[in-house]
Amino acid sequence: MLMAVKNQARCTFLAIKYGIVKEMLNRVSFITNITFMILNNASMLIQWIVLYSLKDNIGGYTFKEIMLLWGLAASTYGFSHAFFYSSFKLSDTINKGKLDAFIVQPKNVLLNAITTHVSSSAFGDLIFGYLMVFIYGFSFKLFFLFTFFTITGGLIIVAFAIILGSLAFFMDSSELIADNGNNLIVHFATYPDGIFKGFVKLILFTIVPVGIANYIPLQVLINFDIVKFLIVLSLTIFFISLACLIFKLGLKKYSSTNLMSARI
Amino acid sequence: MTAIKVENLSKTFKVKVKDKGLKGSIKSIFKPKYKEIKAVKDISFEVEKGEIIAFIGPNGAGKSTTIKMLTGILFADEGNVEVLGISPNKERKKLAYEIGTVFGQKEQLWMHLTPYDNFKFFGAIYDIPNSVAEKRIENLKMLFELEEFMDTPVRNLSLGQRIRCEIVASLIHEPKVLFLDEPTIGLDPVVKENIRALIKRMNKELKTTIFLTSHDVGDIEKLCKRVIIINHGRIVLDDSMEHLKYNYLNKKIIEVKMKEKVNLEDEPGITILKDKGYNLKIEVDTKDKNVADVIKLLDPDKIIDINISNIPLENIISDIYKNEEK
Numbered sequence: 200m201l202m203a204v205k206n207q208a209r210c211t212f213l214a215i216k217y218g219i220v221k222e223m224l225n226r227v228s229f230i231t232n233i234t235f236m237i238l239n240n241a242s243m244l245i246q247w248i249v250l251y252s253l254k255d256n257i258g259g260y261t262f263k264e265i266m267l268l269w270g271l272a273a274s275t276y277g278f279s280h281a282f283f284y285s286s287f288k289l290s291d292t293i294n295k296g297k298l299d300a301f302i303v304q305p306k307n308v309l310l311n312a313i314t315t316h317v318s319s320s321a322f323g324d325l326i327f328g329y330l331m332v333f334i335y336g337f338s339f340k341l342f343f344l345f346t347f348f349t350i351t352g353g354l355i356i357v358a359f360a361i362i363l364g365s366l367a368f369f370m371d372s373s374e375l376i377a378d379n380g381n382n383l384i385v386h387f388a389t390y391p392d393g394i395f396k397g398f399v400k401l402i403l404f405t406i407v408p409v410g411i412a413n414y415i416p417l418q419v420l421i422n423f424d425i426v427k428f429l430i431v432l433s434l435t436i437f438f439i440s441l442a443c444l445i446f447k448l449g450l451k452k453y454s455s456t457n458l459m460s461a462r463i
Numbered sequence: 464m465t466a467i468k469v470e471n472l473s474k475t476f477k478v479k480v481k482d483k484g485l486k487g488s489i490k491s492i493f494k495p496k497y498k499e500i501k502a503v504k505d506i507s508f509e510v511e512k513g514e515i516i517a518f519i520g521p522n523g524a525g526k527s528t529t530i531k532m533l534t535g536i537l538f539a540d541e542g543n544v545e546v547l548g549i550s551p552n553k554e555r556k557k558l559a560y561e562i563g564t565v566f567g568q569k570e571q572l573w574m575h576l577t578p579y580d581n582f583k584f585f586g587a588i589y590d591i592p593n594s595v596a597e598k599r600i601e602n603l604k605m606l607f608e609l610e611e612f613m614d615t616p617v618r619n620l621s622l623g624q625r626i627r628c629e630i631v632a633s634l635i636h637e638p639k640v641l642f643l644d645e646p647t648i649g650l651d652p653v654v655k656e657n658i659r660a661l662i663k664r665m666n667k668e669l670k671t672t673i674f675l676t677s678h679d680v681g682d683i684e685k686l687c688k689r690v691i692i693i694n695h696g697r698i699v700l701d702d703s704m705e706h707l708k709y710n711y712l713n714k715k716i717i718e719v720k721m722k723e724k725v726n727l728e729d730e731p732g733i734t735i736l737k738d739k740g741y742n743l744k745i746e747v748d749t750k751d752k753n754v755a756d757v758i759k760l761l762d763p764d765k766i767i768d769i770n771i772s773n774i775p776l777e778n779i780i781s782d783i784y785k786n787e788e789k
Contacts, residue, residue, distance in 0.1 A: 206590045213587050221575045300571045302536045304588050305559035371479060451538050454476055455531055 210306050211314050215282055218317030229319045236323025237330070240273050243389070258393025263335055265391065268417050270331025271348060272388035275412055277324030278353030279360070284321070286313035286357045287381055289364025290374040293449075296456035309361065309446050325349075341420060348416035351435040355412040358435075358442035359384055365442075368449025380407070388413040408438060465545075466640050466672040467510035467533060472542035474503040474528050502528040504696040505542070512639070515666050515673040517687035517704075521784050525696040526676045530644050533674070534564055547639055560589060563633035563641045570625070571632060574618040578609060578628045581617060582635055589636035596635065603631045606668075607661055623654030630661070640672040641665075647679050659685050680780065694784050711779040715747045715754055720768040725761055733757065741767075746774075 223229050244266065251262040260268065285292065292298060292312055301311045332345050363380040366373035384407055392414040395403060404410035411434045419427050480498050481491035503525040510516050520526050531537040532544055535551030535558055544551055549558040572581045579600065586596030604610060607627045612620055617628060626646060633641065643662070647655045663686060665671055677683060683690060683704075690707055692700040700707070721741045727733050732751025737744035747757050754771060 206587075210584075210587050213584055217573055217576060217580070217584065221573075224575060296569070299531070299536050299566065299569060302555065303534050303559055303562070303564045305556040305590075306588055453537065455536055 207307055207310065211310055214311065214314040215317060218284075218315065222317050222319040232320040233323040233326065236320040237327045240269065240324065240327040244269060258391035260391045260393065264417070264421055266331050267335045267420060268391060268413070269389060270328040270335070271345065271352065271413055271417055271420070272328075272385070273324040273331070274328025274345070274349040275352030275356055275388065276385055277321045277326075277328060278349050279356040280318040280321035281325060282317065283313045283353075283357045283360075284316040284318040286360040286364065287377075288316070289313065289361060290367040290377045293364065293367040293453065294374070294456075298450075298453060299455055302450075302453075308450065309443060313357065313361070340423075344416075344420055344423070348420065348431065351431055352412035352416060354435055355408050355438050356381075356384055358438040359408060361442035362445050365445045365449040368452045383407050384409050384412070392417075408434070411435070411438070464512040465509050466512040466514070466547060467508075467674065468543075468545040469509070469529075469533070470507050470543040472503055472506050472529070472532060472544060473501070473540050474525075474532060474537065475540050476500045476502055501696055503532070506693070506696070506698050507542075508691055508698065508701055510672060510674060512672050513666070513670050514689060515662075515675065515687050517683040517690045518674060518676045518693065519678070519683060519690060519780065520693035524693045526693055527644060529693070530642055530674070530676060534562060534642055535559070560636060561639050563636070563638035564644070565626075565629050565633050565642070565646050566644045570629060572617045572625070572628060575616055577614050577616055578620075578631070579613045581628065581632055585632045585635045591636060599635055599637070600631075603634060606664065607631050623650050623657070626650060626654075626658060627661070630658070634665070634669075634671075637669065638671065640674065643673060643675045643677075645677050645679075646675070647677065647682055655679065655681060662686055680775065692780065692783055700783055707779070708773070711774075711782070713749050714774045715749060716744065716772045716774060717747060717754070717757060718742075718744045718770040718772075719761060719766055721761065722765045722767055725765070727760065730760065 247262065247265050247269075250257060251265070255261070257265070280287070289312070298308065298312060301308045304311065328345070328349060332341060335341070360377070360381050363373075363377035366376060387403055387407065387409040392400065392403065392410060400410075403414070411431060415427050415431050418424070419431070476499070477497050478500055479491070480496050481487045506525075506529065518526055518529065528537065532539045533546055533551060535555040538552050546558055547561050549561065551558050572578075573584065576584070582600045582603075583593075583596060586593070586599075591599070604613060607630065609624075609627060609631065612624055617625060620628065630643075630646065646662075647658055650658065659682060662673060662675075666673055673686070675682065675686065687704055689703050690700065691698055702710075716736070719742075721743065724740055725743065727735060727743070727745060730752070732748045734746040734748075735743070736746055745757070747754060758766075758769075
């Protein structure tokens with residue numbers, strides 16, 4: 200069992216490594232993508248500077264805390280897209296029969312299928328996230344917690360993408376639903392939860408799990424709370440398990456295709 | 464020893480259908496209609512260890528669906544499949560260590576990596592220690608003559624070189640059964656010939672069981688000793704290559720160049736395929752007329768040149784498909 204986990208980890212590591220190698224083939228494009236993503240994220244903060252010049256507190260957060268929120272939103276997005284970019288293309292992978300290559304290999308189909316591509320610009324998001332930590336006020340505790348929540352939040356985003364992508368097993372033309380759902384979680388992550396009330400807030404903590412990926416972790420980063428920390432950890436495990444289960448059920452319905460395809 | 468055992472295997476796909484035009488599209492949103500396509504209907508066969516078998520049929524016959532059920536890609540609706548005694552759906556990972564697959568239409572290699580890096584990656588996929596993987600890569604590199612382009616990214620290789628690399632990648636874990644789904648698709652005749660020679664050598668040296676689907680009659684004729692023909696999801700023929708030729712090669716093609724014109728119309732057992740005055744191409748049904756009689760009819764003194772050949776296997780197979788459809 201331990202050996203199997205070790206071997207799977209070796210494959211996943213190699214797949215991600217080769218994905219990064221591919222992105223780095225064009226050095227200029229790699230560096231430009233990262234730099235522009237950092238600038239792009241920074242430009243988004245301008246609207247908040249304007250808003251905070253009018254008001255000291257929005258949705259219960261100060262400007263510094265909003266910067267941390269943006270940092271976490273960027274780093275969770277960056278983590279998920281940097282290492283598991285293919286999970287956001289899962290519908291396409293399923294619809295075009297590209298899972299065949301992974302099914303005939305003696306490894307975890309899902310993990311192999313979601314680690315074939317790397318997004319270079321997502322590294323820019325990750326860097327931006329940590330820049331925000333330094334601006335907010337660096338401490339080892341904050342750094343550790345931020346890294347921890349970057350991983351849990353990133354994994355929740357990936358799990359959500361897998362659930363949406365797996366719809367392709369059960370229905371036609373599900374790509375649009377998956378794309379919209381994935382955009383939804385990213386957009387909501389950049390607003391403070393205090394501005395949402397009632398039903399919308401309920402949705403954001405359940406169906407679109409941005410609350411678990413970003414809102415609760417942000418509260419823990421600002422004021423550490425062990426209960427909330429454990430809730431995030433438990434719900435991350437829950438969402439990953441749910442995504443794996445739905446994918447596994449869907450795999451039984453996989454119909455493949457004979458479309459010409461290449462692993463590019 | 465049985466390598467592949469298939470019993471009463473069936474697979475049905477549910478496909479959405481819609482009426483023509485925009486109206487049909489709108490209607491299908493509110494009231495979707497589906498039809499069932501029975502891709503594979505109750506097929507059974509066995510393949511012995513070390514055998515090279517051709518599994519052929521026209522487009523949409525059910526070849527790829529069957530191969531995908533044998534490799535664990537698709538779940539069967541009914542029936543039982545065992546490859547080396549392992550159920551592809553129940554023990555997918557266990558089976559994957561024992562089989563190799565090459566899908567001519569789908570590439571498994573990473574395009575931006577060199578063949579060497581790809582093979583190393585496949586070595587990791589199959590948990591092969593680095594030192595063992597290196598040795599195998601070295602052996603396969605010699606066997607498949609890959610030295611020249613081992614350090615060239617796959618995307619820069621020719622199609623033939625790429626297919627050779629695909630086959631090597633599927634052999635890195637020394638599979639006992641190799642599934643080849645149209646491995647020579649799109650290749651030129653010289654490369655096809657090379658690939659066939661390599662497959663034959665692999666079967667001989669490594670005793671690999673080979674399950675081959677192809678539309679190329681050359682692949683079948685030159686590689687396989689047994690043929691299974693599938694059409695409309697059913698097996699229409701399961702016979703040795705020798706029997707297939709013996710039973711269906713009762714027709715001969717005679718191409719002849721004559722000194723004088725000759726009239727063979729209305730002769731029983733003879734069909735004129737081409738008549739260009741002194742050059743004649745005829746098909747002789749040896750059940751009705753033997754070749755010697757035809758030569759007598761032509762008059763040997765008037766023959767300048769003659770060529771007698773078998774009917775191409777391609778025509779035999781297409782006749783079998785057509786008869787099945789009737």
